[in-house]
Amino acid sequence: MKILPHYLFLFCFSLGFMVLFLWFQRVANVAQVIGIIGGTAEMECFYSGKEQFVPNKFRIIWQKQEKTDCPIDIYEYSHGEDMKSDQCNEFQNRTLFSEHLKKGNFSLRVLDINPDDDNTYKCVVLRNETGGYHLFSEIIVTLKVAAHYSKPVINVTGQPGEEMIFVCNSSHGYPQANLTWINQTDNSLLNATKLNATRNSNGTFSISSTLRINATSDTKLGCRIENPLLHQNITTTFTVGKDSPPNSSKIDSSPAPVASGVVIVIAISAIAIAIIIYICRNKRRRSHQRAYTGVCKNEAEHCNGAVELENIQRF
Numbered sequence: 001m002k003i004l005p006h007y008l009f010l011f012c013f014s015l016g017f018m019v020l021f022l023w024f025q026r027v028a029n030v031a032q033v034i035g036i037i038g039g040t041a042e043m044e045c046f047y048s049g050k051e052q053f054v055p056n057k058f059r060i061i062w063q064k065q066e067k068t069d070c071p072i073d074i075y076e077y078s079h080g081e082d083m084k085s086d087q088c089n090e091f092q093n094r095t096l097f098s099e100h101l102k103k104g105n106f107s108l109r110v111l112d113i114n115p116d117d118d119n120t121y122k123c124v125v126l127r128n129e130t131g132g133y134h135l136f137s138e139i140i141v142t143l144k145v146a147a148h149y150s151k152p153v154i155n156v157t158g159q160p161g162e163e164m165i166f167v168c169n170s171s172h173g174y175p176q177a178n179l180t181w182i183n184q185t186d187n188s189l190l191n192a193t194k195l196n197a198t199r200n201s202n203g204t205f206s207i208s209s210t211l212r213i214n215a216t217s218d219t220k221l222g223c224r225i226e227n228p229l230l231h232q233n234i235t236t237t238f239t240v241g242k243d244s245p246p247n248s249s250k251i252d253s254s255p256a257p258v259a260s261g262v263v264i265v266i267a268i269s270a271i272a273i274a275i276i277i278y279i280c281r282n283k284r285r286r287s288h289q290r291a292y293t294g295v296c297k298n299e300a301e302h303c304n305g306a307v308e309l310e311n312i313q314r315f
Helices: 006-028 255-314
Strands: 030-036 041-043 058-064 067-076 095-097 108-110 119-129 132-146 153-157 163-173 178-183 188-190 196-199 205-214 220-227 232-239
Touching: 030 041, 041 132, 067 095, 067 108, 153 232, 163 178, 163 220, 163 232, 178 205, 205 220
Parallel strands: 030 132
Antiparallel strands: 041 108, 058 067, 058 119, 095 108, 119 132, 153 163, 163 205, 178 188, 178 220, 196 205, 220 232
């Protein structure tokens, strides 16, 4: 077996180290940004030259990595403005360059994020040399689109001691999340029906899953939603016999006491109003009778006086 010369060994080692260094450098140049649906995401890009930045020599192009013929936005320093005429239709009125462009900050903000924006982008920096633009640097940015899921809601039908149906729902999240049913007693996973996912008008997902089990009064379940992109992990728990199922037969009758209570209050109020009206009317009648009696007495006294005066005149 021949042993490699010392210098050849050093050469191979140096070459391998250089390849590894370049690979790590390439990975380091790929940034990742998370944009929330409906919000704003900023993809960063900066001047990386050693010499002083001279704005008039540069042109900045933002584009999708696999779609170079349709720029997201272009900034021409010599013109001092965005070249919106060459911009893709899907990004019109949705992009803003940094206010620090003159300082070598080429970052781009994308407004009103939607699921279609989930892609890999390139910040291409061109410099004008000898009358023509040449590639100066290139930064790759991956934009991942996401949205937070709502807290899971568990709906239940059936009674303890028989088969019960549990339905877990969560909505307005992105991308499609994982939904897991958990036995909270021993943290074991429960088998449920296939996850159902529907797309909403804004591109987000609404997901649901149905679990059928023979439950007892102390069964405790959990519905867990996991959105790895946002590191979101939320769980809703339900204890049979303790929590109140929103749509079970036990709960269907729960509004009845409230309704009957309202009816009783209305009935009592109506009776009280009737009594008050009756008392007021009686008072008015009594006052009228007293006034009428007084008038009659006055008239009687007047009449008696007139008769006595007439008798005196006769005599």
